Amino acid sequence: MTERVAILGTGNMGEAVLAGAIGAGWSPGEITATVRASEQGRAHAAAIRERHGVATTTENVAAVRDADLVVVAVKPKDLPGVLDEIAPALAAGAVVMSIAAGITTSAIETHLPAGTPVVRAMPNTPAQIGAGITAVAPGATADAPHLSLVERFLAGTGDVVRVAEKDLDAVTALSGAGPAYVFTVIDALAEAGVHVGLKRDIASRLAEQTVLGAARLAAESGEHPAVLRERVTSPAGTTAAGLRVLEDRAVRAAFLAAVEAARSRAVELGG
Numbered sequence: 062m063t064e065r066v067a068i069l070g071t072g073n074m075g076e077a078v079l080a081g082a083i084g085a086g087w088s089p090g091e092i093t094a095t096v097r098a099s100e101q102g103r104a105h106a107a108a109i110r111e112r113h114g115v116a117t118t119t120e121n122v123a124a125v126r127d128a129d130l131v132v133v134a135v136k137p138k139d140l141p142g143v144l145d146e147i148a149p150a151l152a153a154g155a156v157v158m159s160i161a162a163g164i165t166t167s168a169i170e171t172h173l174p175a176g177t178p179v180v181r182a183m184p185n186t187p188a189q190i191g192a193g194i195t196a197v198a199p200g201a202t203a204d205a206p207h208l209s210l211v212e213r214f215l216a217g218t219g220d221v222v223r224v225a226e227k228d229l230d231a232v233t234a235l236s237g238a239g240p241a242y243v244f245t246v247i248d249a250l251a252e253a254g255v256h257v258g259l260k261r262d263i264a265s266r267l268a269e270q271t272v273l274g275a276a277r278l279a280a281e282s283g284e285h286p287a288v289l290r291e292r293v294t295s296p297a298g299t300t301a302a303g304l305r306v307l308e309d310r311a312v313r314a315a316f317l318a319a320v321e322a323a324r325s326r327a328v329e330l331g332g
C-alpha cells in the first residue's frame with residue numbers, strides 16, 4: 062500500500078526529515094511539502110521542488126486532504142494555528158506527527174478531531190544525511206500501527222527510539238539541540254588548531270574527523286567513554302595537560318548546565 066505524506070512547514074528540520082525519507086526510498090510522488098504563503102515562501106517552494114522532486118504548495122488544507130501521515134514541522138508558536146487550519150480537512154485515520162519542541166501530545170490533541178492519533182517526535186538535523194536520531198512518543202490514541210507508520214517514515218533519517226513522553230523535553234535538550242553543541246566544539250577545535258599554527262583547511266578536517274571518529278569509536282566499541290578517554294591519556298602526557306585545562310574551565314559542568322537550560326526552555330515553549 063502506498064502511503065501519502067504531507068510535511069507542513071518545510072524549513073530546516075522539515076527539509077532534513079524530507080531528505081532522509083527520500084534517501085531511504087520514499088518516493089517523492091508520495092510526499093507534498095508546504096511552505097508559508099509569501100514571496101519568500103514561493104521561492105523556497107521552488108528550491109524544495111528542485112532539490113527533492115516533491116510537490117510543494119502553500120495550501121496546508123489541500124496538502125492534508127489525502128495524507129495518511131501529516132508531519133507538522135512549523136515553529137512551536139505557529140503550531141496551534143496550523144492545527145486549527147487543517148483539523149477539518151484531515152482524512153479519516155490520518156496520523157499527525159509533530160516535531161515541535163515542548164508542545165505535548167495532549168495540547169496538540171485539543172486542536173484536532175477527537176480520536177486523531179498523534180505522535181510527538183524529536184529528530185535532529187543529521188537526519189538530512191541519514192545520521193540523525195529521533196525519539197518518538199505516542200499520544201492518547203496512537204496505537205502500534207500509527208507508531209509504526211511514523212517509524213517507517215523516519216527510518217531513513219537515522220536511528221529511531223521510543224521514549225515516554227515525559228522524557229521528550231530532556232531528549233530535545235540533549236539530541237535535538239545537541240548537533241549545535243557539537244558544531245560549536247568542532248568550530249572551537251579548528252580555531253584552536255589555527256592558533257597553534259595549522260592551516261585552516263587542515264585544522265577543520267582534523268577537527269571534523271576527530272569528532273566523527275571518536276563518536277563512531279564510542280558507538281561501535283561498546284566501551285564506556287571514560288575508558289576510551291583513559292586510552293588516549295598517557296601519564297603526564299599531552300592529553301593530560303589538555304584535559305586539565307578543560308576540567309579547570311568546568312567544561313563538563315558547562316554541558317550539564319546547557320542541557321538543563323535547554324530542557325527548561327522546552328518546558329517553557331510548551332506553555
Ligand SMILES: NC(=O)C1=CN([C@@H]2O[C@H](COP(=O)(O)OP(=O)(O)OC[C@H]3O[C@@H](n4cnc5c(N)ncnc54)[C@H](O)[C@@H]3O)[C@@H](O)[C@H]2O)C=CC1
Nearest residue numbers: 070071072073074075096097134135136137160161162184
Ligand atoms: N532545527 C532543529 O534542529 C530542530 C527543530 N525542531 C522543531 O522543528 C520545528 C521547525 O524548526 P526549524 O525547522 O528549525 O524552523 P524553520 O523556521 O527553519 O522552519 C519552519 C518552517 O515553517 C514554515 N511555516 C511557518 N508557518 C507556516 C504555515 N502556516 N504553513 C506552512 N509553513 C509554515 C516557515 O516558513 C519555515 O520554513 C520547530 O517546532 C522546532 O522545535 C525539532 C528538532 C530539531
Ligand SMILES: O=C(O)[C@@H]1CCC=N1
Nearest residue numbers: 162233234237238239
Ligand atoms: O532550538 C530549538 O528550539 C529546536 C529544538 C531542538 C533543536 N532546535
